[in-house]
Structure formats: C-alpha cells, structure tokens
Amino acid sequence: MKDLANAKLLGDADLDRITSVVSNLLEEVIALSERVAKLEGNGDPNAAQDRINEIIERVLTPLA
Amino acid sequence: MTDSIFDILAWRDEEIPRVRTLLGMRKFWSGPLYGQLREEYERMTDGKPTPETADEAWPIVDALPSLPRWAWLDRHIQDRLWDDVGKMVDDRIEALSRSLQPKNDDLGTLRIEADFTYPEYYETIDFHRQDGGIWREDRGAAVYAMGARVIHVGRNNDFQLHDAFADSLDAGEPQEILDLACGFGKTTFSLKKKYPNAHVEGIDLSAPCLRLGRRMATEMGLDIDWRQADMEHLPYDDNAFDLVTTTMTLHELPLDAIRQSLAEACRVLKPGGTLVALENPLVGEPLRDVLTQYHSQIIVEPFHYDFRRADMAEFAKDAGFTEAETHAWSPFGDKPGTATNPRSWVTPWSWIQAYKA
Numbered sequence A: 001m002k003d004l005a006n007a008k009l010l011g012d013a014d015l016d017r018i019t020s021v022v023s024n025l026l027e028e029v030i031a032l033s034e035r036v037a038k039l040e041g042n043g044d045p046n047a048a049q050d051r052i053n054e055i056i057e058r059v060l061t062p063l064a
Numbered sequence B: 001m002t003d004s005i006f007d008i009l010a011w012r013d014e015e016i017p018r019v020r021t022l023l024g025m026r027k028f029w030s031g032p033l034y035g036q037l038r039e040e041y042e043r044m045t046d047g048k049p050t051p052e053t054a055d056e057a058w059p060i061v062d063a064l065p066s067l068p069r070w071a072w073l074d075r076h077i078q079d080r081l082w083d084d085v086g087k088m089v090d091d092r093i094e095a096l097s098r099s100l101q102p103k104n105d106d107l108g109t110l111r112i113e114a115d116f117t118y119p120e121y122y123e124t125i126d127f128h129r130q131d132g133g134i135w136r137e138d139r140g141a142a143v144y145a146m147g148a149r150v151i152h153v154g155r156n157n158d159f160q161l162h163d164a165f166a167d168s169l170d171a172g173e174p175q176e177i178l179d180l181a182c183g184f185g186k187t188t189f190s191l192k193k194k195y196p197n198a199h200v201e202g203i204d205l206s207a208p209c210l211r212l213g214r215r216m217a218t219e220m221g222l223d224i225d226w227r228q229a230d231m232e233h234l235p236y237d238d239n240a241f242d243l244v245t246t247t248m249t250l251h252e253l254p255l256d257a258i259r260q261s262l263a264e265a266c267r268v269l270k271p272g273g274t275l276v277a278l279e280n281p282l283v284g285e286p287l288r289d290v291l292t293q294y295h296s297q298i299i300v301e302p303f304h305y306d307f308r309r310a311d312m313a314e315f316a317k318d319a320g321f322t323e324a325e326t327h328a329w330s331p332f333g334d335k336p337g338t339a340t341n342p343r344s345w346v347t348p349w350s351w352i353q354a355y356k357a
C-alpha cells in the first residue's frame, strides 16, 4: 500500500496543471475586475489592454 | 442578433477582457519572459565562441533555466485560446449553423465532395493544438476563425495582413486565380478585392472552412468559387490559371506533400503564370531560431523543422518552375532593426515566388 498520508503527492506534471489553475484564475479575476471597472464608471475601453497587461505583468512576474 | 456571420463572430462586450487576457499573456511571453531567456543566453555564451547557427545554439538553449516556463506559457496560451473561443462559439452555435445554410443570395459556387479522402497527416494531427481540427464540423471552422482573430488582433482584425499580401503581388492582370489551402478565405477575399474582374477560386480540404468562407464572401459582395480539394491532387486541367497563391500553409505539410503540391501548382499554371507563397522563415539569429522551432513544436506544426531547413526556391525548380526566388517580406514596414535586434521577438515573413516559362 502507498503511504498517501505522508508521501509527496504532486509531481512535475501536476505542477503544470496547477499553474494552469492559477493562470485560469487570473483570467477570471481580470474578467471580474473589468466588470467592476465598468460598473464604477472607470472602464475606459481604450485603456483596457494597458490595465490588463499591468495585472498580468504583476501576477506573472515570478515566471520571468 | 442578425444572421450576419460577421455579427455572429464579433466579440461581445463581456468576452473582450478574456481576449485581452490572452493578448496580455502573449505580450508577457514575448516581452519579459523572452527578455529573461535572452539574458540567460547571453550570460551562458559570454566569453565563449558565439553560436552561429540554431543547431550550435540548441544545447545552450536547452539548458536555459527559464526555457520550461517560456514553453509552459506558450502551450498554456494556445490551449486557453481554443478553450475560451470554443465556449464563445458554443454560445453562438445555433446562429452559426443557420448562417451557414445555403441561401438564395449566395455568391459564387461551393463544391463539397460527398466522399472525400483526406491525406493521412491531416486526419491524424490536431494542428495548432485545436481538438478535432478545423474540418470535422462547422464548429471547428468557427473556432479557428475566431481564434485567428485573437492572434492577430490589432493588426489583422480585418485581414490587413492578407490584404497587404495581395497588394504586394506583381503578377500583371491575372484573369484566372487559384488560392490553394484557402482556409476560410482570408487571402482569397484579398485576391478578389485586388483583382475584381478576375475569376478567383479557393480550394481547401476543410468543407466547414469553405462554407464559412463562402458566407463571409457573400456578405462582403465577393463573387468567389470554393471547392473541396487536396492541393496534392488538383481537380483542374493543365494550364488553367494565371496566378496560384498559398499563404501560411506549406510549413504545415510534409516535405513530399510540398513537392507534390508545387508540381501540381506548376501543372495547372499557364505558361507565363506565377506562383506566390507566403511563409514564416527563420530569422538567421540562433536563439530566436531555436525558440521559433520550439514554438512551432509546441503549437503542433510537426513538419516545420524540415520545412524551415528546406530551400523552397530549389523545391519549386525541382517541381518544374523555370525560375524561383525567396525574399524577406515586411508588410508593415517593421520598426527599423526589429529583425536584426535580437532583443526583440519577431515573427518574420518570407515571400516565395516562382515562374513557369
């Protein structure tokens, strides 16, 4: 029987998946933050790409 | 919603942040993340003989600490693209199938074969990581069409790259034009716009793409004929066309299929006719060339490696063309130095032109 109580459970391939989870969450956060910006009247569509690039750069910095 | 295919495929307000997220991630990938790889590469080659070819640089690139993260993000963006766009298409699927029904006002002809044999490589490979490909059902073609707009958004929202390709053609006044592997017709539309009096025909293996192309062409008032066919076995007589084009396709074919397709293009061209192909070459700078090859591998273009090492001008001559040449093509007058500055990531284009005497 495996020692599932104490073994290291997640391997390299799982890390790929978990990074996907995090990255998908980032997309959800961005979608929500754009909705909030619109509701608050701060959602200048011309500045949307810059706003989004900034969030992405802040969040993904550990990758670079 | 109207039944216009362009309205159906347009981004909805709530979708735009998702599209922008994909673009933002792509920018991060080609900006800071690529910059990091470049720094690591320069550190590793500092004080050593500088690699001059991609093959010399390959082992060094393989050892760069950031390579796995760069590759991971590349793969993720591609998968996310089809996922996001797939959901968008699913939301529109009924309107889409209504729109693609044959209609009385359809322009041009559409010939789909009831019993069509696809090349084996086409049936077995999901190019670009798109599950199920672009040829099994209309959904796949629509996902491809919407996804293609994400990749090029800004520059290619309205087929600017393909228009620039057609505008750059210098082939006299062709009357009979054939666009090989036309997909849903980006280049085919541009050809008809540039040569409104010519007869323009587009062929592709994918029936759904052809249906989509015909609908779009009809809505743009472009009278084009569409036909399901394999560019390795063209269903046309010898000496039938003045101009044959193919854009962004050769690198997706095995080398023997390229040879066979070039021979077919030569056969159906009239004496004095021209073949023009648009492609993505290597830039001749080792780090970017290795990364370009890895990028093609990641996005599932399995024949890119051999293609990029083959000399297409030679292939064209072997296939029967009398003269052939390739040169770099920068449709938007890229910023000076972009191609030569190894610190910026580039997608270069090459123009392949061949003549039949």
Ligand SMILES: C[S@@+](CC[C@H](N)C(=O)[O-])C[C@H]1O[C@@H](n2cnc3c(N)ncnc32)[C@H](O)[C@@H]1O
Pocket: B119, B122, B134, B135, B180, B181, B182, B183, B184, B185, B186, B187, B203, B204, B205, B206, B209, B229, B230, B231, B232, B246, B247, B248, B249, B252, B253
């Ligand atoms: C990347 S797309 C390019 C489409 C279009 N030429 C453009 O520039 O947007 C490649 C196309 O090649 C088609 N294709 C691949 N192999 C083919 C073949 N042997 N004969 C005809 N079409 C082919 C695919 O169905 C797909 O539509």
